[in-house]
Amino acid sequence: MALTGLDIYKLLPKTNCKECGYPTCLAFAMKLAAKQAELAACPYVTEEAKAKLAAAAAPPIRLVTIGRGERKVEVGNETVLFRHDKTFFHPPGLMVRVKDTQSIDMIEKRAREVADYSVEYVGLELRLDGLAVENASGEASAFASAVERVKETGLPLILISSDPRAMEAALAKSDGTSPLIYAADEENWEAMSELAKRHQAPLAIRASGLEPLVELVEKVRGAGVEDLVLDPGCRGYNDCLVTFTHIRRLALQKNFKPLGFPLIAFPGEGANSPEEEAILAGQHIAKYAGFVVMEDFDPALAYPLLTLRQNIYTDPREPIQVTPGIYEFGEPVPDSPLLITTNFSITYFSVANEVEGSGIPSWLLVADSEGMSVLTGWAAGKFDADKIAKTVKTTGIEEKVSHRKLTIPGAVAVLSGELEDELPGWEILVGPREAVDLPAYLKIWKP
Amino acid sequence: MAEKVEIPVQKWSGRVREVTLGATREEGGTRARTVTLGGETTLPFLHFEGKLSHPPRIAIEIQDKKPEAWSPLLLKAWEGAIDDPAAWAKKAEERGADLILLRLSLDDAQGEENTPEKVKSTVRKVLSATGLPLLVFGPGQVDKDNELLVAVAEEAAGERVVLGVCEDKNYRTIVAAALAHGHLVDSRTPMDVNLAKQLIILIHDMGLPLDRLLMDPSTGALGYGIEYGYSVMERLRLAALQGDTMTQQPILVTPGEEAWRAKEAKVGEGVPEPWGDWEERAIMWETMTTTALIEAGADVVVMRHPESVRLVKEAIDKLWMKGG
Numbered sequence: 102m103a104l105t106g107l108d109i110y111k112l113l114p115k116t117n118c119k120e121c122g123y124p125t126c127l128a129f130a131m132k133l134a135a136k137q138a139e140l141a142a143c144p145y146v147t148e149e150a151k152a153k154l155a156a157a158a159a160p161p162i163r164l165v166t167i168g169r170g171e172r173k174v175e176v177g178n179e180t181v182l183f184r185h186d187k188t189f190f191h192p193p194g195l196m197v198r199v200k201d202t203q204s205i206d207m208i209e210k211r212a213r214e215v216a217d218y219s220v221e222y223v224g225l226e227l228r229l230d231g232l233a234v235e236n237a238s239g240e241a242s243a244f245a246s247a248v249e250r251v252k253e254t255g256l257p258l259i260l261i262s263s264d265p266r267a268m269e270a271a272l273a274k275s276d277g278t279s280p281l282i283y284a285a286d287e288e289n290w291e292a293m294s295e296l297a298k299r300h301q302a303p304l305a306i307r308a309s310g311l312e313p314l315v316e317l318v319e320k321v322r323g324a325g326v327e328d329l330v331l332d333p334g335c336r337g338y339n340d341c342l343v344t345f346t347h348i349r350r351l352a353l354q355k356n357f358k359p360l361g362f363p364l365i366a367f368p369g370e371g372a373n374s375p376e377e378e379a380i381l382a383g384q385h386i387a388k389y390a391g392f393v394v395m396e397d398f399d400p401a402l403a404y405p406l407l408t409l410r411q412n413i414y415t416d417p418r419e420p421i422q423v424t425p426g427i428y429e430f431g432e433p434v435p436d437s438p439l440l441i442t443t444n445f446s447i448t449y450f451s452v453a454n455e456v457e458g459s460g461i462p463s464w465l466l467v468a469d470s471e472g473m474s475v476l477t478g479w480a481a482g483k484f485d486a487d488k489i490a491k492t493v494k495t496t497g498i499e500e501k502v503s504h505r506k507l508t509i510p511g512a513v514a515v516l517s518g519e520l521e522d523e524l525p526g527w528e529i530l531v532g533p534r535e536a537v538d539l540p541a542y543l544k545i546w547k548p
Numbered sequence: 549m550a551e552k553v554e555i556p557v558q559k560w561s562g563r564v565r566e567v568t569l570g571a572t573r574e575e576g577g578t579r580a581r582t583v584t585l586g587g588e589t590t591l592p593f594l595h596f597e598g599k600l601s602h603p604p605r606i607a608i609e610i611q612d613k614k615p616e617a618w619s620p621l622l623l624k625a626w627e628g629a630i631d632d633p634a635a636w637a638k639k640a641e642e643r644g645a646d647l648i649l650l651r652l653s654l655d656d657a658q659g660e661e662n663t664p665e666k667v668k669s670t671v672r673k674v675l676s677a678t679g680l681p682l683l684v685f686g687p688g689q690v691d692k693d694n695e696l697l698v699a700v701a702e703e704a705a706g707e708r709v710v711l712g713v714c715e716d717k718n719y720r721t722i723v724a725a726a727l728a729h730g731h732l733v734d735s736r737t738p739m740d741v742n743l744a745k746q747l748i749i750l751i752h753d754m755g756l757p758l759d760r761l762l763m764d765p766s767t768g769a770l771g772y773g774i775e776y777g778y779s780v781m782e783r784l785r786l787a788a789l790q791g792d793t794m795t796q797q798p799i800l801v802t803p804g805e806e807a808w809r810a811k812e813a814k815v816g817e818g819v820p821e822p823w824g825d826w827e828e829r830a831i832m833w834e835t836m837t838t839t840a841l842i843e844a845g846a847d848v849v850v851m852r853h854p855e856s857v858r859l860v861k862e863a864i865d866k867l868w869m870k871g872g
Contacts (some may be wrong), residue, residue: 159677161687184782185783185785220820222771238805239740312553315553336870337866337871338593338867338872339595339640339866339868339871341872342867343594343595344591347556350556351553351555357553360553377862378834380859381865384839384843387778387844388843399824400620400822400823400825401829401832402822402824403825404812404824405832405836406836409770409774412775413778413840415775416778417775447773451811452771458818474773476738476769480738480740535809537809537815538812
């Protein structure tokens with residue numbers, strides 16, 4: 102937990118020498134607490150104070166990276182329980198399981214599908230993150246060959262086996278890729294810790310229940326492994342919600358170091374169907390998982406999950422916006438339709454996709470609603486008659502279109518009268534309420 | 549030596565109000581059973597630190613005439629019942645609804661204007677077809693909402709129906725009708741904590757007891773602003789638990805309506821290949837929108853597809869069960 106200004110003050114020399122640039126040690130301490138100053142500015146601070154401050158500054162949930170290169174996954178380093186308190190920083194890695202009992206062709210096909218899957222959402226490219234290879238055969242050689250094959254995708258890997266011998270064989274084939282070793286347990290932790298150190302790979306720790314987990318974490322850290330991922334053994338909806346909440350609260354509110362690591366979840370192990378697995382995976386995304394391992398790959402389930410992850414991990418302090426102005430679709434001419442919408446990215450992309458899809462060349466004006474959607478912007482006075490009139494007058498659209506017909510979103514039909522007053526000479530048309538109905542509307546639009 | 553793990557338990561001072569929908573014969577209505585919402589003294593499903601009296605409930609939305617604009621997947625799912633609100637209500641009950649939400653249209657099936665008389669007969673038929681408590685929402689045009697909902701309130705007097713929706717620009721007539729005939733109302737505001745609270749205060753000031761008020765903070769669908777609705781709901785629920793009395797109403801949201809107007813659910817053709825199988829994706833769109841909102845604190849979710857309802861029901865059962 103972060104130290105207060107007074108806690109920090111107690112660690113300072115209290116001489117008010119001013120060499121740090123602040124009038125008193127207390128003022129300096131307050132700046133440190135607000136993270137507006139660096140401790141190094143004090144020439145007289147003791148080593149003990151440095152160590153204490155550094156420990157307090159360490160993130161309550163450790164950042165763990167698996168994989169290398171552009172597709173590596175970083176998880177952890179979260180600071181809040183609720184996204185509205187600040188934001189969630191590192192979206193959980195969504196991994197798909199393959200087993201070394203499957204044929205090599207099957208494994209390769211699945212690995213390729215996962216590596217190549219990509220879906221566009223509001224101008225972003227959403228992708229799955231990696232593969233979890235399971236040593237279901239119990240044989241070291243089968244495990245090693247499966248890992249060798251999937252390694253070629255360049256995706257981050259989780260290696261699943263409780264047999265240190267098999268793990269060693271797989272690690273030998275995946276050296277240099279920082280896979281996650283899953284998992285150290287009560288039986289094998291010494292050997293697994295050795296492997297994690299030797300291959301500089303993060304290590305997952307599996308135990309049933311928090312106390313056995315903490316005990317095992319202490320042993321593994323004692324053996325010198327710090328990059329850990331935790332599996333507290335829960336598998337169901339309520340069980341995981343409660344257990345993951347306990348762990349997140351302990352890490353953030355109590356600064357309880359033994360549980361200050363990212364969590365891994367296996368929703369398929371607590372589900373009776375792929376749909377149920379996906380719903381549970383959705384829970385893990387919102388409530389505190391660092392990695393989610395899925396049993397199967399299905400685009401109809403992957404797309405909603407990736408979208409949910411994107412939504413939950415959007416920074417609530419900064420709505421995603423597009424630049425206000427004139428947008429052209431197709432090659433619009435002076436008598437092409439003219440529409441207006443807000444600059445909230447989701448609104449913009451819903452409208453843009455439909456206009457684009459309609460195949461009818463059109464002009465789209467995007468008003469600066471400060472990232473609010475049509476109705477929210479209207480309610481907050483950020484997308485009212487004033488704002489719309491100003492957008493028409495300042496963007497230069499009057500020189501681009503020969504007609505004087507502006508289509509406003511159906512949800513703000515109520516603005517039409519006021520707008521005709523504000524924009525003399527313009528006719529205000531009321532468009533559909535939903536973007537999805539725009540193509541039909543544009544087809545019958547006449548200049 | 550391992551450290552002893554002390555589970556943090558949050559002490560909350562507030563409690564969500566209990567609100568009961570529907571009335572049995574003994575209570576002046578005709579419902580086979582009533583449904584009570586709210587009563588929570590902690591965050592959703594955290595049994596270990598508080599009391600959770602009533603699980604979240606599912607209302608299935610039906611309309612007074614075949615909703616031609618709905619996704620073909622929904623029309624197919626309710627085929628055979630969708631032309632008749634009474635048959636539809638019955639089928640919805642069979643498919644697992646805890647509550648029925650009847651939405652009124654501007655026009656009837658013949659394209660003629662909907663009238664108080666027609667609406668009264670529809671409500672009567674639906675009340676006879678199902679024993680579940682009812683919610684009735686107007687078509688969403690101020691004058692028409694008022695005209696039709698007053699008729700609903702009269703026809704269903706004593707049934708403790710939820711009338712909706714009350715918005716800041718139009719709530720007085722609906723609240724007055726609820727007061728006069730013993731009903732409840734749905735208080736809807738656009739995704740904002742303060743606006744939600746304000747409208748509850750305004751409605752309460754008209755004399756409607758707080759145990760007859762549902763708070764509807766609005767939401768977006770998955771991919772269409774769900775994160776706003778989600779966070780507003782989490783903040784409202786935290787405020788309620790921290791003792792802010794005007795946020796302590798059970799929360800109603802309409803993920804079905806939101807999800808099914810998203811292109812991802814509504815449309816099967818001309819969409820990108822990585823979207824996968826249409827029906828599966830569409831059902832998941834509604835299901836995942838709904839479960840995310842339930843975990844953020846929803847007490848009633850209004851849904852549309854029977855398969856999504858089945859999946860959400862299963863998830864609620866498991867979330868509700870300690871260790872489930």
